Amino acid sequence: MRRTIDFLLGDWLGIAELLERPRFADHSRETFAQVLDTCERIARERYAPFNRLVDTEEPRFDGERVILPQATHAAWAAYAESGMLSASQDQNIGGMQLPYTVEAAANGFFGKASVSIGGGLLTVGNANLLMAHGTAAQKEVFALNEFSGRWCGTMCLSEPQAGSSLSDVATRAEPDGADFEADPLGPRFRLTGNKMWISAGEHELTENIVHLVLAKIPGPDGKPVPGTKGISLFVVPKKLVNTRGELTGERNDVALAGLNHKCGWRGTTNTLLNFGEGKFTPGGKRGAIGYLVGRPGEGLRCMFHMMNEARIGVGMAATMLGMAGYEASLDYAKQRPQGRPVTEGGKKADAPQVPIIQHADVKRMLLAQKSYAEGALALELYCARLVDEQHTGEADSAREAALLLEVLTPIAKSWPSEWCVEANSLAIQVLGGYGYTRDFPVEQYWRDNRLNMIHEGTHGIQALDLLGRKVVMDGGAGLKLVAGRVNRTIERALQVDHLADHASALAAALQRLGAATKAAWASGVPEEALANATPYLQAFGHLVLAWIWLDVGLAARERLAADDAFFRGKLQACRYFFDYELPKIDAWLAVVASRNPTCREMREEWF
Amino acid sequence: MRRTIDFLLGDWLGIAELLERPRFADHSRETFAQVLDTCERIARERYAPFNRLVDTEEPRFDGERVILPQATHAAWAAYAESGMLSASQDQNIGGMQLPYTVEAAANGFFGKASVSIGGGLLTVGNANLLMAHGTAAQKEVFALNEFSGRWCGTMCLSEPQAGSSLSDVATRAEPDGADFEADPLGPRFRLTGNKMWISAGEHELTENIVHLVLAKIPGPDGKPVPGTKGISLFVVPKKLVNTRGELTGERNDVALAGLNHKCGWRGTTNTLLNFGEGKFTPGGKRGAIGYLVGRPGEGLRCMFHMMNEARIGVGMAATMLGMAGYEASLDYAKQRPQGRPVTEGGKKADAPQVPIIQHADVKRMLLAQKSYAEGALALELYCARLVDEQHTGEADSAREAALLLEVLTPIAKSWPSEWCVEANSLAIQVLGGYGYTRDFPVEQYWRDNRLNMIHEGTHGIQALDLLGRKVVMDGGAGLKLVAGRVNRTIERALQVDHLADHASALAAALQRLGAATKAAWASGVPEEALANATPYLQAFGHLVLAWIWLDVGLAARERLAADDAFFRGKLQACRYFFDYELPKIDAWLAVVASRNPTCREMREEWF
Known part of the structure; x- marks a missing residue:
């Protein structure tokens, strides 16, 4: 995989261009490579060997503490020590000031080695959000202690009765005393309610946990404001702290109500948390103390500020599981003798068996995995590069990147979540009976990966976001922009032998997608258009991946002389995608x- | 589900016609219904409540015995007591002389309640095989004691180095002494070798286990004959028995070498068995004693005699898991409030949430499951009915049924194995985060079901069987026969409002399938045709299911007045399949x- 990452970052995305920007001027190709090397090494040494262990030894609660395997503590320590928690932060606060593209690629190694142990995705997301919307004190006290790895962070959005429908959040936040606005850590509230599906919601990996919590401040009538407009954001530490970031010794009123026992991804604690149930009573009063972040009623807006990166993170996790299964099944296929070439069947029964990688159907299953996992990787890195463009590019280019991200993010989140699970299923199939046992890693990849279609916005939610908002906003400006990028690739590929056919196929597909988008909205009735939002998402995703593969194919073709086998492999995966996958969009678009x-x-x- | 089974058996397949045949003359609609009632009740009482338990408490080996939960013992006892082990046997040996169609449907209840506890599929298959190929003594001693539930049976085909490639079986069988042919239980051999993936290979559910084992008898040069021609079949009891079926007190030389720890289907013990390792030495000699069944070298032929039913059994297991997930997610969707209708989003934020079954995308996920699971059920019962026709029909009709079964069996095995896993994934998705936890049953269905694409011939093997043998044999006679049946349904449907469009679509699909079949073989080069055998299998499967749905739709349409909601549901699932699924075949057929x-x-x- 490393070779592929280097090719995608270096050759395809031309990441070196970023070195010319002031923010990254202290970096070089070498420092980028060092970050990748370090993460690859830590993942190999501290994550991969324990991936099955954390699946078997689930987090358990002894009545007081949540107990995790020692390996998880060691992995967290190594991750924090690597500096990756503040990879993209300014150097003056101890960050590495790395491009997000490099950070995302480097984090990929941990996802591939053990998505279940996990890296710092939530902690970093939490701290980044505080850097964007918090007060100076909140940044200093909470965010910086997360970047250093001293504390972990969570995102507390869902509730038992409010999953996809965040407007139904019922957690209440009431001002804590008359002087509530005077607290140096921000306006102080008391929170009561339950939060569900909170990853890393309780553990002893770090001395404290920083919860970011969505809750509603009651209006003048004492009732919470209906809808998403009523939602505010609060920082709620598990243990109370002072303005110097020291623990006060007092426990906040946040208590573990239960551990969720999942199908996979078992190494990560997932919890139901009770806020303000009175198990602990900070200051002698019931209610979890929380400090308002940003303005009242803008909680969701603050959260969504970080959504693109969070969703790219989920897409990358799904991708890396796909990659892990691909590599495991490829290794197996090279070594497992079984059967004989189809032409000789029966004729040479006494000939030795051949490795199964020689069978066309096994090659099909490996090529499919390669096209899914490497295609998804290219897409995630492309989107990561857009994040960098949005943050450090020229104004026009940054605006364009932001708009492209709006449209591509639902794909970056959903496509690998669906197709890299399929890749993992194919990996099991390549290993046959062995793949179905826990003696081999592939069944765990498949189980772990199934979560990705659910968290951070389900498939259905992504689909509504894409067809209901992203492709119609600003008169379809986002869709036009994507189409423009796709057409640029088509025009280049039309000039190239062997890729011209793919270019024509992509052009036709793009035309059909555009027509279907128009037709979906032709009646102007949302429920008519959106009833088929998911098939639309699937078709859009496959088209985007075909475009990505064609673009990667162009880069590969130019470099054939440098390493024939490596680049032929990319071109064959591209060809597989065009021959076997892209044609699937017709069935999806027909219903749309x-x-x-x-x-x-x-x-x-x-x- | 019961309602659907009654409709399919009674109205669609007209199972009552079978009552006119001499073999079933003692039966009536009532006795058929009683069998279904009994099995439904036992499954509900003895299987369903323990499905999660057997997933959690896996079989374990204490060094001497394999320990299973008490619930498994109770379930087996209830199953044996029901008489289902000899459901299709002659009344004069204690059987129920039931049609296989009724037996298959009745067994479905156990698969749905707990596929993992399992019914008697292997025991019945084993005993049936002995009834077909064994000597009178082998039937009396082994088969009858399996039908009564006194002993269990296994099928020992695979070896660690020989899974899909059975011609590479390395287990040896050598004549046991000069008088080896004189044994009243059949020619006596000593077997040495290892057998892998043996379900129910070791346990204490019954006092003995009857292994049916494929092994090779060395030729005159002392070497096993290469290829499948060298394979013979042996009956190898775990504990030796005399001709009266009494245990002699001596243990045969068959020893558990290891338990396989699976991703799912954990309630069923799966083993690696060593034959002849010398742990036990019956008669003071090393080597497992086995009695030849049928003629030397005809082991595979004997096995394949039972293959259609075994593969229908796997297809039915996959189907029932699909059905179980469908019902669980349907129940959930009716009760889970979340979100509001899409048109009112934002407008009525204070309106109460609606049950998720009101959202179009959830209906899509439920309709897909319904079309997969109920369509698969219809297919399996159709194939089961063909088995009855083959065994009890008029000569011409029996021949035709046999030929149809040859072509349809790969579909009956593979299609539910693929699409009912997809159904289970959709069930998880309907439940969202809850579906991903072990507090709900759907993740287990998904894990359990993943095995079905692997055992009893992988997807790839089914595909080679279909495109490499079944559709080309006898100049394509089998394919023509299927096409004839499909065309009959098309002609009827063309006359019916609302179904005529589906009929036209099916006719076009059938034409494309025929053309693709010809084109695949146009060059006459097997590796060119067979490289895309799996997409062919997928396309063929979808076409068969579309045909089944259209035919079921015709039956539903005629009965609308009897129960509008029930039959509208069938018609809507049919419509879903034609609108969303059948169009997928174009992408598959294009590469073929x-x-x-x-x-x-x-x-x-x-x-």
Whole structure:
């Protein structure tokens, strides 16, 4: 995989261009490579060997503490020590001031080695959010202690009755005393409510945990404001701290209500947390103390500020699981003798068996995995590069990057979540019976990966976001921009032998996608258009991946002389995607374009 | 589900016709219904409540015995007591003389309640095989004691180095002494070798276990004959028995070498067995005693005699897991409030949330599951009905049924194995985060179901069987026969409002499938045709299911007046399949018809 990352970053995305920007001027190709080397090494030494262990030894609660395997403590320590928690922060606060693209690629190694142990995704997201929206004191006290690895962070959005529908958040935040606005850590509230699916919500990896919590401040009538407009954001430490970031010794009123026992991704604690149940009573009063972050009612806006990176993070996790399964099944296929070439069947029964990688159907399963995992990797890195462009590019270019990200993020999140699970299933299939046992790693990849279609916005939510908002906003400006980029690749590929056919196929697909988008909205009735949002998301995703593969193919073709086998492999995966995958979009687009009513007209009593 | 089974058996397949045949003359609609009632009840009481338990408390070996939960013992006892082990046997040996169609449907309840506890599939298959190929003594001693539930049976085919490639079986069988042919239980051999993936290979559910083992008898040169021609079949009891079926007190030389720890289906013990390692030495000699069944070298032929039913059994297991997930997610969707109708988003934020079944995308996920699981159920019962026709129909009709089964069996095995896993994934998705936890049953269904694409011939093997043998044999006679049946349904549906469009779509699909089949073989080069055998299998499967749905739709349409909601549901699932699923075949057939070389031309060093 490293070779592929180097090619994608160095050759395809031309990451070295970023070195010319003031923010990255202290870096060089060498420092980028060192970061990748370090992460690859830590992942190999501290993560990969323990991936099965953390699946078997789930977090457990002894009544007082959540106990994790020692390996998880060691992995966290090594991760924190690597400096990756503040990879993209300014150097003057101890950060590495790295491009996000390099950070994302480097974090990939941990996801591949053990997504279940996990890196610092939530902690970094939490701290980044505080850097963007917090007060100086909140940054100093909370964010900096997260970047250093002293404390971990969480994101507390969902509740048992409010998962996809965040507007139904019921956690209440009431001003804590008359002087509540005078607290040096920010306006002080008391929170009561329950938060569900909170990853790393309770553990002893660090001396404290910094929860970022969505809650509603009651209006003048004492009732929470309905809808998302009523939601505010609070920083709620597990243990109370003073303005110097020291623990006061007092426990905040946040208590573990239960551990969730998952199908996979078992190394990461997932919790139900009770806020303000009175198990602890800071200052002698019930209610978890939380400090307002940003303005009241702008909680979701603050959260969404970080959403693109969070969703790229999920997409990257899914991608890396796909990659892990691909590599494991490739190794197996090279070594497992079974059967004989199809032409000789029966004729040479006494000939030795051949490694299964020689069978066309096994090559098909490996090529599919390669096209899914490496294609997804290219997409995630492309989106990461857009994040850098948004933050450090020229104004026009930054605006364009931001708009592209709006449209591509639902794909970056959803596509690997769906197709890299399929890749993992194919990895199991390559290993046959062995793949179905826990003696081999592939079944765990498949289980771990199944979460990615659910968290950070389900597939259905991504689909509504794409067809309901992203492709129609600003008169379709985002969609036009994507189409422009796709057409640029098509035009280049039309000039190149062997890629011209793919270019034509992509052009036709793009035309069909555009027509289907228009047709979906032709009646102007949202429920008619959106009933087929998921097939639309799937078709859009496959088109984007075909475009990415064609663009990667162009880069590969130029470099054939440098390493024939490596680049032929990329071109063959590209070809696989065009021959076997892109044609799938017609079936999806057909229901979109016809505003097929079969699903929405189905009635409960008919099931 | 019961309602659907009654409709499919009673109305669609007209199972009552079988009552006119002499073999089933003692039966009535009522006795058929009683069998279904009994199995449904036992499954509900003895299986379903323990499905999670057997997932958690895996079989373990204490050094001497394999320990299973008490619930598994109770379930086996109830199953044996039901008489289902000899459901299709003659009444004069204590059987129920039931049609296989009724037996298969009744067994479905156990698969749905707990596929992992399992019913008697292997024991029945083993005993049936002995009834077909064994000597009178072998039937009396082994088969009858399996039908009564006194002993269990296994099928020992695979070895660690020989999974899909059975011709590489290395277990040896050598004549046991000069008088080896004189043993009243059959020619006596000594077996040495290892057998892998043996389900129920060791346990204490019954006092003995009857292994049916494939092994090779060395030729005159002392070497095993290469290829499948050298394979013979042996009955190898775990504990030796005399001709009266009494245990002699001596243990045969078969020893547990290891338990396999699976991703799912954990309630069923899966083992590596050593034959003849000398742990036990019956008669003071090393080597497991086995009695030849059928003629030397005809082991595989004997096994394949039972293959259609075994593969229908796997397809039915996959189907029932799909059905279980569908029902669980349907229940959840009716009760889980989340979100509001898409048109009112933002407008009525203070309106109460609606049950998620009201969202079009959730209906889509439920309709997909319904179309997969109920479609698969119809297919399995159709194939089961063909088994009855083959065994009890008029000569011409029996021949035709046998030929249809040859072509449809790879689909009956593979299609539910693939699409009912997808159904289970959709069930998880409907439940969201909850679906990913072990507090709900759907993640287990998904894990359990993943095995079905692997055992009893992998997907790839089914595909080679279909495109490499079944559709080309006898000049394509089998394919023509299937096409004839499909066309009959098309002709009827063309006359019916609302179904005529589906009929036209199916006719076009059938034409494309025929053309692709021809094109695949146009060059006459097996590796060109077979490189895309799996996409062919997928396309063929979807076409068969579309046909099944159209035919079921015709039956539903005629009965609308009887129960509008129930039959509208069938018609809507049919419509879903035609609108969302059948169009997928174009992408699969395109690579088949063009003999796409991308996979077979891929080289190991390019990966």
